[in-house]
Amino acid sequence: AQSVTQLGSHVSVSEGALVLLRCNYSSSVPPYLFWYVQYPNQGLQLLLKYTSAATLVKGINGFEAEFKKSETSFHLTKPSAHMSDAAEYFCAVSQFGNEKLTFGTGTRLTIIP
Amino acid sequence: NAGVTQTPKFQVLKTGQSMTLQCAQDMNHEYMSWYRQDPGMGLRLIHYSVGAGITDQGEVPNGYNVSRSTTEDFPLRLLSAAPSQTSVYFCASHGGSGSLEQYFGPGTRLTVT
Numbered sequence: 001a002q003s004v005t006q007l008g009s010h011v012s013v014s015e016g017a018l019v020l021l022r023c024n025y026s027s028s029v030p031p032y033l034f035w036y037v038q039y040p041n042q043g044l045q046l047l048l049k050y051t052s053a054a055t056l057v058k059g060i061n062g063f064e065a066e067f068k069k070s071e072t073s074f075h076l077t078k079p080s081a082h083m084s085d086a087a088e089y090f091c092a093v094s095q096f097g098n099e100k101l102t103f104g105t106g107t108r109l110t111i112i113p
Numbered sequence: 114n115a116g117v118t119q120t121p122k123f124q125v126l127k128t129g130q131s132m133t134l135q136c137a138q139d140m141n142h143e144y145m146s147w148y149r150q151d152p153g154m155g156l157r158l159i160h161y162s163v164g165a166g167i168t169d170q171g172e173v174p175n176g177y178n179v180s181r182s183t184t185e186d187f188p189l190r191l192l193s194a195a196p197s198q199t200s201v202y203f204c205a206s207h208g209g210s211g212s213l214e215q216y217f218g219p220g221t222r223l224t225v226t
Contacts, residue, residue: 042219043218100161103148105153
């Protein structure tokens with residue numbers, strides 16, 4: 001069985017501040033982990049993925065995430081928030097590569113000017 | 114490439130009516146999936162297909178039927194709509210377990226009254 005917990009359904013940060021979105025996972029086997037972003041009224045777009053090649057993963061738009069097995073975490077960070085980062089972010093886990101993704105409940109990120 | 118397309122974008126149904134949500138992709142992907150997105154619940158897998166003629170159930174399959182007669186198309190059928198099926202529906206595709214990125218359509222917003 002696999003599951004994902006995203007702490008904080010809403011996060012607000014000031015423009016230029018650090019963005020930290022939290023994700024903890026549960027998996028009975030080494031997981032594949034993903035972060036997706038959803039802009040208003042659009043589908044989901046892949047930000048980055050962890051596939052066991054490297055624990056620090058860099059994605060698009062300046063985002064990165066670090067896989068910490070001891071903490072079963074895969075938190076998403078960005079050093080300096082931009083207004084265009086306002087969106088909903090979903091963490092997802094899979095035990096089979098890209099098949100049968102299990103999504104977290106999402107975190108809505110608001111950027112304060 | 115158009116990517117993943119979904120029709121219609123919006124639909125209102127009365128309880129008990131039937132309809133088909135259309136999904137098509139032009140990337141020659143073998144894997145296609147249907148998800149529903151509900152507030153505070155993230156995305157949940159309804160049905161998926163690993164190739165033409167092969168489908169399987171996801172996390173929340175009740176009330177939905179699928180078939181996959183071609184690689185390109187993966188329609189989702191609601192045989193007797195219920196208010197609990199009010200949701201946003203996303204179709205996704207990917208090229209196999211080695212591709213590690215799912216491509217999402219823009220979604221269909223369905224309201225059942």
